[in-house]
Amino acid sequence: MSADLSTTTGARRAAMVERLDADGVLTDVRLREALLSVPREVLLPHAYVRVSDPGVEPIEWRLLDGAHPDDREEWLDLIHSGESVLLQRGGEQLDALVRGPVTGGHMTSMSTYGQATVEALQTLQLGPGQRYLELGPGPGVSLALAAAVTGPRLAAGVERDGRMAAFAQRNLDRIGLGASLVEGDALDGHPTKGAFDRIHSGIGVPCVPPAWVEQLAPGGRLLTTLTTRTPSWPGQLLVTRSDRDRIEAVLRGRPRGYRPMVGYRWLSALDHRARIKACPGRARPTRLAPPPDDAYGFWLAAAYLAPGLVRDFQAETMTIVAPEDDSWAVAGPGDGTVRVHGPRDVWAELEEVHARWKAAGRPGTYHADLTGGSGHQHVTSGPGPKALTWTLPPLTTVPPQTA
Structure with missing residues (x-):
């Protein structure tokens, strides 16, 4: 990277952090340092921009190549804007993309918008020395930020898409934070079956996969989006395991959430x-x-x-x-x-x-029972006959990815 580009990206990261500070979103000092130091331009070397209106098929896109001088300013603005950055259509190869107009396909991988990443990592109370697991990390932005906080060789990710996994690991290696990423089904947790102090899911799930709870260490925290058929009213679930091995799960509504797992179809108006x-x-x-x-x-x-x-x-x-x-x-x-x-x-x-x-008392939060012997996970607003209760839908079987 040229000295001029390095200076430019450093200034853009600083401006991004200033916006998060001004909006009252960013409060963690360590995460602030990570946002200033992690080079987003390495993890997000290109970006798709949607040209056609919502609902129009086939979709018209334009691919920005960060290495091309005609795209650079728009690309830099986008990857530091805090908005979600679109990276991959239809599980495509990522090492031979051509800049410019392109037609068709739907996005299969993207970075999370900046505010959600900050809020998630702060909710997890991430700190040095913790073992961190990212499920569905995509290009690895939040994984890299977590690695900058936890320290080398403590942050790991599991990515279903083999092409995205290889792309993200290659870019993470260039940064040199010691984050690792493996290809696999995130619903199964990490293939080592190890215990993690902090687990973050970048995909929405209808209920919590048992492997995630099993791999949560004593004193650990797990954060995920619970998805329904509607994208309009997502729920964020925070699961904690006490030092005495007691599981508590608190569900609250949020204005925005993560996209659902593969095979889960959202409704549209x-x-x-x-x-x-x-x-x-x-x-x-x-x-x-x-x-x-x-x-x-x-x-x-x-x-x-x-x-x-x-x-x-x-x-x-x-x-x-x-x-x-x-x-x-x-x-x-x-x-x-x-x-x-x-x-x-x-x-x-x-x-x-x-x-x-x-x-029911206008509840703002709900409690989820993830340990029921029936295999079903139940949600309630509290005790008493007027409490709101429901059962979470089961996980769906997703066919393995094919080349």
Whole structure:
């Protein structure tokens, strides 16, 4: 790397850290030092930019090559912006990509957006000397940051995609932090079956794989996204194992979460957007004003107790769709009515869940039992007959990757 580029990237990392400081996101001193020192440009040497609008198929992309002078400024801006960086389409080879326009394919690997990475590593309370495991690390940005905090040869990752695993390990070796990455099924944990003090999953899972709990050391912390069919209301699960081997798992709603594991298909409101705009449905009275976006405890409960719903966050007023039932609800603005369409009364279901949530004391967090003998993992808001409860869906079988 040239001296000029090294100076430029150092300045961009400093500006990125300043934004995280100003937003009140970054509080850990060690992680701050890691963000300033880890060269993102090595781990993210290229990036895809989507050109076509959402819902348009086939998708039009443009590949930025960080080594090309015509792409460099845009590429540097993107990889230090804090946004997710798109790296790989359809499990493609990563050592012979050609810059410029490209058509088709869907992203199979990307870096996590910066704020989520910082929040996750800080929630894990990462420190020197800890054994760290990253499940589904993709290009290895958070793995590299963790290695900078824990120290050499203590941070490891498991990546399902063999091409991405080789790409990320090659770049991690260039940085020289002693992070290791192996190809394998992240749902099985690390193939050594060793114990780890901190485990972070970069993929959303419907429930917690038993191997993850088994590989959590006493005093350890595990963080993952629990995914449902909807991308709208994700849950973040923090699992701790006490020094006396007691497992506790706390689930809370979050505004954003990680993408689901391979084979888990999200619902989408895009196909219904034009129809809803043309005919929002019949008006009916409502006893429920549109709940605020940050009522995360309610929305998380709705993801499980009114399943099959997805919100169109681009709509002018709150619009929630049941795409598989050709049903939707459009709330507001502020006239005491909602408009509903289709055989499923989406808003009536949300009214019922909201009433139950209020009766349960408006919980913001839930507790998950990961140790039940039946093999099922159950969630509850607390004791008593008015508590909100549900069972997490099982893991799905995912075919092995083929070349």
